Amino acid sequence: MSELAHPDIRKTSNWSAIWVLPLLALVIGLWLLWRALSEAGVEIRVHFADGEGIQANKTQVMYKGIAVGKVIDLRVSQDIQGVDATIEINREAKDYLSRDTRFWLVKPRVSLAGVTGLETLVSGIYIAVDPVKGEAVHEFQALSEPPPLSDKLPGLHITLKADRLGSLDEGSPVFYRQIKVGQVKSYRLGDDQRTVEVQIYIEPAYVHLVRKHTRFWNASGINFSGGLSGFKLRTESLVSIATGGIAFSTPEHREDSPPTDPAIPFRLYDDFEAAEAGLKVMLKLSDVSGLQPGRTPVMYSGVQVGTLKSIDMGKNFAQPMAELTMDPRTEELLLESSEFWLVKPSISLAGITGLEALVQGNYLAVRFGKTGAQSREFTVSSKAPPLNVDAPGLHLLLAADRLGSLAVGSPVLYRQLQVGTVQSFQLSGDRSEVLFDVHIEQEYAGLVNASTRFWNASGVTLKGDLSGVEVKSESLQTLLQGGIAFDTPERVAAPVKRFHRFALFADEDKAHAGGQLIELRVERGDGLREGTPLRYRGLEVGQVEAVCLADDLASVLLQVRVTAAAERIARAGSRFWIVRPELGLVRTANLDTLVSGPYLEVQPAARAGERQTRFSLLPQAPQAAGEEAGLALVLSASRRGSLKPGVAVTYREMAVGKVTRLELGPTADRVLVHILIEPRYAPLVRGGSRFWNASGIGVDLGLLKGAQIRTESLEALLEGGIAFATPEDTSPAHPGQTFALFDEAQEEWLRWAPKIPLRP
Numbered sequence: 001m002s003e004l005a006h007p008d009i010r011k012t013s014n015w016s017a018i019w020v021l022p023l024l025a026l027v028i029g030l031w032l033l034w035r036a037l038s039e040a041g042v043e044i045r046v047h048f049a050d051g052e053g054i055q056a057n058k059t060q061v062m063y064k065g066i067a068v069g070k071v072i073d074l075r076v077s078q079d080i081q082g083v084d085a086t087i088e089i090n091r092e093a094k095d096y097l098s099r100d101t102r103f104w105l106v107k108p109r110v111s112l113a114g115v116t117g118l119e120t121l122v123s124g125i126y127i128a129v130d131p132v133k134g135e136a137v138h139e140f141q142a143l144s145e146p147p148p149l150s151d152k153l154p155g156l157h158i159t160l161k162a163d164r165l166g167s168l169d170e171g172s173p174v175f176y177r178q179i180k181v182g183q184v185k186s187y188r189l190g191d192d193q194r195t196v197e198v199q200i201y202i203e204p205a206y207v208h209l210v211r212k213h214t215r216f217w218n219a220s221g222i223n224f225s226g227g228l229s230g231f232k233l234r235t236e237s238l239v240s241i242a243t244g245g246i247a248f249s250t251p252e253h254r255e256d257s258p259p260t261d262p263a264i265p266f267r268l269y270d271d272f273e274a275a276e277a278g279l280k281v282m283l284k285l286s287d288v289s290g291l292q293p294g295r296t297p298v299m300y301s302g303v304q305v306g307t308l309k310s311i312d313m314g315k316n317f318a319q320p321m322a323e324l325t326m327d328p329r330t331e332e333l334l335l336e337s338s339e340f341w342l343v344k345p346s347i348s349l350a351g352i353t354g355l356e357a358l359v360q361g362n363y364l365a366v367r368f369g370k371t372g373a374q375s376r377e378f379t380v381s382s383k384a385p386p387l388n389v390d391a392p393g394l395h396l397l398l399a400a401d402r403l404g405s406l407a408v409g410s411p412v413l414y415r416q417l418q419v420g421t422v423q424s425f426q427l428s429g430d431r432s433e434v435l436f437d438v439h440i441e442q443e444y445a446g447l448v449n450a451s452t453r454f455w456n457a458s459g460v461t462l463k464g465d466l467s468g469v470e471v472k473s474e475s476l477q478t479l480l481q482g483g484i485a486f487d488t489p490e491r492v493a494a495p496v497k498r499f500h501r502f503a504l505f506a507d508e509d510k511a512h513a514g515g516q517l518i519e520l521r522v523e524r525g526d527g528l529r530e531g532t533p534l535r536y537r538g539l540e541v542g543q544v545e546a547v548c549l550a551d552d553l554a555s556v557l558l559q560v561r562v563t564a565a566a567e568r569i570a571r572a573g574s575r576f577w578i579v580r581p582e583l584g585l586v587r588t589a590n591l592d593t594l595v596s597g598p599y600l601e602v603q604p605a606a607r608a609g610e611r612q613t614r615f616s617l618l619p620q621a622p623q624a625a626g627e628e629a630g631l632a633l634v635l636s637a638s639r640r641g642s643l644k645p646g647v648a649v650t651y652r653e654m655a656v657g658k659v660t661r662l663e664l665g666p667t668a669d670r671v672l673v674h675i676l677i678e679p680r681y682a683p684l685v686r687g688g689s690r691f692w693n694a695s696g697i698g699v700d701l702g703l704l705k706g707a708q709i710r711t712e713s714l715e716a717l718l719e720g721g722i723a724f725a726t727p728e729d730t731s732p733a734h735p736g737q738t739f740a741l742f743d744e745a746q747e748e749w750l751r752w753a754p755k756i757p758l759r760p
Helices: 017-039 091-096 204-209 238-243 272-276 442-447 476-481 508-512 679-684 714-719 747-751
Strands: 042-048 060-063 066-076 083-089 102-106 109-111 114-116 126-130 139-141 156-162 173-176 179-189 196-202 215-218 223-227 230-234 246-249 266-269 279-284 297-300 303-312 321-326 339-343 346-348 351-353 363-367 377-381 394-400 411-414 417-427 434-440 453-456 461-465 468-472 484-487 500-505 516-522 533-536 539-549 556-562 575-579 599-603 614-616 631-637 648-651 654-664 671-677 690-693 698-702 706-710 722-725 738-742
Touching: 042 091, 066 126, 083 091, 173 196, 179 204, 196 204, 215 272, 266 272, 272 303, 303 363, 411 434, 417 442, 434 442, 453 508, 484 508, 500 508, 539 599, 654 679, 671 679
Parallel strands: 042 139, 060 126, 156 266, 173 246, 215 266, 279 377, 297 363, 339 377, 394 500, 411 484, 453 500, 516 614, 533 599, 631 738, 648 722, 690 738
Antiparallel strands: 042 083, 060 066, 066 083, 102 126, 109 114, 156 196, 173 179, 179 196, 215 246, 223 230, 279 321, 297 303, 303 321, 339 363, 346 351, 394 434, 411 417, 417 434, 453 484, 461 468, 516 556, 533 539, 539 556, 575 599, 631 671, 648 654, 654 671, 690 722, 698 706
């Protein structure tokens, strides 16, 4: 029997290769689980108004042509007002599911603006998303319409403000020289509820075309205008006719304008013409006759620089306001001193003005100012303003007391040849004069120098007296519309500068009158007027130029121009008085003044004294030079009686002197009569002389002697007078001596008859 073999017992490990497969499967499973979890999307819910075209597990969510999610479930919402789509969004997009993220359904759309969503005809409807990074949310409300372009899109995003939307719509093109460079993003009603705000987008390649002073206008449809000069048809493009559009351009004079600030909105004008004259200007009107909004032009030197856009009559129709659109080139010219006025046809004796308005209708004219700040509000004048003060030539200022018949455009004549015009007139600062702005044409400017004299040549000058009548007129033109004439007596004189001031005389005679101007003061101006002559020994040596009240209203001032012997008359010692007619039974004088009126008489100074230009008029003519050297006496009477200055003082019924003046005594109990005895008769007055009132008639009645009537003379009977008698052997009277004035003479005085030698 063979021995049984013994087994070779060896110790083996617990690991077996068979376990490799399960372990490998476990690792793969874990990897797949991790990958599934790491790549799993984020579920959100989007509410749509309806689910037309949306399919679960098929409709995708697209962003810039790439799928970022898919609809995994579609249900009717709990309020049955729409559908809720459960969408799984890729995990990498989860940070962009914020409150501002927007979803909308993209499907084919056909409109006048074009065809959109055409790709959905092949790929089917999809959901578009506009992601915005932020705090994550999981429920959204889908937009009913595609949103406008994002503000983050590269390019220029700006706002335009318009009065109305017109035919613009989202997607409407934006043109530059008929090339599409952008589109309308959106539009909305402005916060003021009166304007429309249009958001537009300019592509990056064309951003540099929009500057600070760029003009935008509505290029929709067709612009048609016509008139007597022809017709004009304008459109931006065929697309803008159908869908609307916006065009823009930068004025040529603003090509160096700085880049625009996107935060500052632009104005969207109604059309190309409005944009071309795009400055808004407001005018206050007083007359709207003939003005037509949209058609009435604004003219400057025959060139249209604007258009009347609209007229607003105001709430109570009391203050019409006009809105203008002005050429952008006028922006820097519209200063506070600019002037607007209404031009319409006018026919008068002065001529025809505004003739062009008969054809084209009333229009507005403008003259741009030179001073002041820029302004956009003005007042329309009812008449044309002064002519252009910048015109070549000589501009002068003339000062006159009154306007007369002068007007803007009145001619300025030199030897009846028109050499200039009146440009304007206005009151001086103190309201005492009228100032005229006169323009002398360039070729005639040399006719004016410091010696030139200007006068008002308007109308007809009529002068007349007993010797005849003189009629004078400069020309038929000045007869109808007024005018100014001038003459230059000295060819070689100092030249004058711009706006040199001259006096404008009332007529030619006053203009050529030289001499010295003096002032006379008188208590009353009865019969005195401009033109009253000043005479010396019967010859006219001057004339009154003005009559006015003194500032204290206590007297009248006469402005007198002395044209002859002025150096002698305008001196201290000269005396002036008024010569009036004297009518009486005894004395009649100065009858010529009944026709010509009173005049002034002058007695020049006896010798050259200090220069003087202000005098007071004497109440009466002074005594002659010889009489001034006579004997001056004073008579004291209880009453005046019929005495007055100028009545005669007689001796044996011969006039030997005159009463010079009367006054009350210091205590008012007597009347003092000042007399002057002629030098030759001065020895007749002695210390014992007796003076009595010789006025009137003396009557004595008695039963036995009857009636006696006494009178000194016919002159004394009519005018009054003083008589005196002198006894023998009394001393001579001295100047200024006072005598009593008796009411009547005594018989003894009448018998006195001394022999007194008279002076030769």
